[in-house]
Amino acid sequence: MSGPLEGIRVFDLTIYMVGPWAAVQLGALGADVIHIEQPNVDPSSLSAAVPPRINGTSIGYITWNMNKRGLFLDLKAPEDRATAYELLKTCDVFMVNMRTGTADRLGLSYEAVSAINPQIIYCSITGFGESGPMATRPGADGQMQYFSGFWSTNGARGAEREIYRHFTQMDGSTGNYAAQAILMGLLARKRTGKGQRIEVSMLRATTALQTARIGEYLATAEVARPLGSAAFATAPDEAYLCEDSQYVGISVTNERDWKALCKAILREDLLSDPRFASNVDRVTNRDALTAALQPVFRDKPQYHWMMQLTRARVPCGYPMRFEQLRYHPQVTENGYIIDTDTSAWGHVYTGGPPWHFSQTPAQWIGTPLPGEHTGDILDEIEQRRSSLPADPEPPSPAHPEPVEGRAGESPAVRRV
């Protein structure tokens, strides 16, 4: 059985990470995602050539374009633009993440695209939104961490706050919110029979990710200081040093788990300590709680606590690294890190589908070369065109955009 989005087709005019990552999710769910690149683009220039690279191509491009087919189009060339319009008639989703106005100049504004296909879900992803003083500023992961305050809740206790060094969380979460919104748009379409325009910005997506922390600020107007491994809203919820100099992290978020913890660590006396009676008490008296618990954990090795707390069903864990994760049964049996074959870069490890469907399984397919499927896709378009009654008018939007580019040039699309 194929994926849940079988039969859905996506015109993926996105670049770098945010847009392409959103499209990766749709492709994993079974949609036919057609990713557009400039004809004969140099693979070593893709995704701004950010290292590391495999066979000369940035691993960013490889990661963010899985589950797709590749099509070459030069949208400034009239023939290719006509091809795009033919293709759009068969698409359910249009995605773009370029600066405000770029899509319009390419003849792919919402007005133009919806005139060709009123059922299309048109998703535009921007950095800061389409209005306001920063509407034309580009968004990128690093700057969004700083701008959105994502950096401001990370840091060792008493130290200066720090950025999250893996720079794809802002791009990734924006892409995921965009994919979610597109799916909601497709659901709405079932009811209304028509498509619509959807907008997602990195600014709003990255702050939405921080709803809990921003909510705490909005309630108090106080900027909280970071707490190392400790949670802001629950306690005890932090990592403790054990006898063998390893850490165990626990997360007690409800009264049942608080009782189970105290029993498991042989400290039921803490249950009658008024400083720790409720979660609010424990958070308010966090320092006293840490002082009470730290020596308990320090007294035995990490493995002892993992066994005790797991039996007591108190959430617990310890730091793991890729070498331990890669072949850990919990990862392999769930397919959370997989080995996948790509067209030009060999086998790569990547995250597997995060959803398991009982009827319509998701998939994860290695990255194609840019434009790799141009021949197939052009054939499909041609077959469709020749099987329909002849159009009295050639395909074009109601108000054609001016076509920039070099007049008289032969079509830039190459058959592979």
Next chain:
Amino acid sequence: MELGDAGADVIKIESLSGDCARGWGPPQEGGTSSVFLRLNRNKRSIALDLDSTEGIAIACRILSSADVAVVDVNRLPDPSFRYEQVAESNPQLVYCAISGFGDRGPWADRPSGELPVQLMSEATSSLGRTGEPPVRAGTDIASMYAAIHGVQGICAALLARDRIGSGQRLDVSLFGSLLAMRSTLWVALSNPDEWWGFHLDSYVKPPDHGYPCSDGRIFVNLAGMKKGELDSLLADLKMDWVRDDRQFEFLAQESTGAGRYAHTVHHLWDRGIQQFTVAEATNIIERHGGLVFPMNDFKMIENNDQVKAVGMIRSVEQPGAGRIKEMIPPWDFADTPYEIRLPAPRLGEHTDAILKELGS
């Protein structure tokens, strides 16, 4: 809540003691945790005794007429709520099961939470220093990613429902979602041409606190600066002393932001930049083709012109707490602008209404 924000009728089935998140915090507003209030709008609440057969039966009746169920499968109150049981009376149901570590494998049954999953997915290696206590991401990334994947899966399964003629079960987990969001690292670890670079550096660089100005911190990226601008930039930053430093050669390229040598010469840039205010440093650096962003905390965000222009934060009436501030959802649908229909419910606020709808 995402589904409620999108217009679905969401019924939150709570035990008589309620969702534990009501007791989170401080801070609290009107006696309920501020986090709870911002994760539970646009829902109705029914409170049931889930230890009694009567309470379980009512919950099952709600499930039997729902399109979607969202279930914490590690903490099921009763076997009646397992997918196999529920799907018998409602084969059209899309059942989204959320677990800590995944629905298969040796940890399938383990309850979990944010910190254990951040630790186990090596997410804490992107923060702090090796050899020092682990530092967690203050944002609950594992939980939020699982939620977003859950909503994606639910929408996809609803779309598939007509085609395949039934609902289905879908599983997401905090562990799987956080691992998925680190995909770029797994690819980077797959025999790259050279064992360094933007993504791999996250494992080996020290904590980065941005660049300090006299009145705040900034992010600086000189990658877009033209060759030959460095000299005049250093002059304008009154940093001519840096030419005598033995590490001056590293200043010439990839020496800021996430650049390869940024941490090597960070202290040099710090010394220069801290003489200026955020406004002054921004002006000087951008004049020379660099990119500067302020490092905002939430107070700065609330007062930011762009944030105000897009209307990101609204004030709403929350019964029991007065006016509270919250954010609008991150997406804009042109045909269906967002409106807050229901504030976060009191425990069991809609019990009577829902029982009436069920025909009790």
